[in-house]
Amino acid sequence: MLVREVEMMVRPQARIRVRLADEVADVLREMIYSGALVPGEKLKQQRLSDELGVSRTPLREAFRMLEQEGLVRVDSRQGVRVIAGDTETLLQAYAVREVVDGLAARLAAEERTSEDVTELHEIVDQQRASIRPWRSERYTQLNVAFHARIMSASHNDFVVAQMPLLRLTARVFSPFALLEVGTAARAIEQHVQILAAIESGAPEEAEQAARSHIRATTDRLERIR
Template identity: 45%
Template sequence: MSSERTQASPATSVPLVEELAAVIRERIYTQRYATGSWLRQEQLSAELGVSRTPLREALRILDREGLIQVHPSQGARVITGDLPTLLKAYELRAVIDGLAARLVAERNDPASGRLLGRAIEAQLGTLDPWEPREYTQSNVDFHEHVLHLSENEFLVKQSAIIRLTAQVFAPVALVGPDAARRAIGEHRAVVDAIDAGDGPAAERLARAHIEATITQLRSREDAAPPAE
């Protein structure tokens, strides 16, 4: 970012804060800022070419989103990717994804099913040869489509949790081609329910899809050796 923005006027400070939040958010999603890493204001200020005032506001936004944790005396830290944290995030995902799928089904718009069908085709294209990075992005795209198609602005504001679980925590919950095929099959079942206009079924299937991941993660947690 240009240093000419360091002295932002009141009229431009809010857009600048949002721009800063977007830049840092994307760097977390792409793991340029890895899970658990510290974000020092002095370093970020120099790196992004901005003063600390809008930077602090941007970090507060990301703190509210759950991407970072602000420690007044130490700075800000990207959320850690440990299993207990991931489980808590997926517990919220189950509720959000289920509600969004039900609302999309109840809207009963054939265009929704077509869009989601294309998203599934994009996922299938990442399987052979197996392209994990592309699959992860196509998986995020599918779930974000469902969220936006719900046309519920409060749900849409929760979209950060999708990228948080699928991208930020990717090193913890690595996905292989077999798991991807299972997930795509579950996505297709959700879309079938949406096409049928069956809200309760769409919600149940979308929740079950996320809960299957929760079950897998809990099995890993149970198998982990005790901390010494």
């Protein structure tokens, strides 16, 4: 049989399986981001298979996807667990965030559009509204949105591909960062500085401000440790 004929027979079924695994991964990812699955929690295949109404094959494929994103750890003896957000893990993640966020801000200052800048201003305004009265969940969502929008404004696909790291540190591990209104207010002012540098087209200043912003979090974690 010709290779092309074999491919035509296999591909439809493979596409269906991949799509199902993608859907399962999307559901599990959101459960982790929302806190329905907490850091360190063991993911029991039978229970999830029953709850999601899928077989174990797409579930295992979804686990592999999430493992590549750093959201779960797969161990042959201990099974699958949501990544644990201890301080040491956070420090390692933020070391990478400093580089990525700095590069994203630099590129955004070089490649920004008027739409990019307008949307970033809107997010900052909404962030200010989220601290009076203080709404930690709303602030966290907007914090992710601000940094994700800068990544998008970089117009660099490789930078945009790092968004899972952003969501991991800002949403999954956020309880371990001891977030409170004073910290959020200072972070917003740092966002204003980053945005000002991007808007004015100052790449070096934008990168410096973004890296300094992440280092402020790293410094707090160092003190906790």
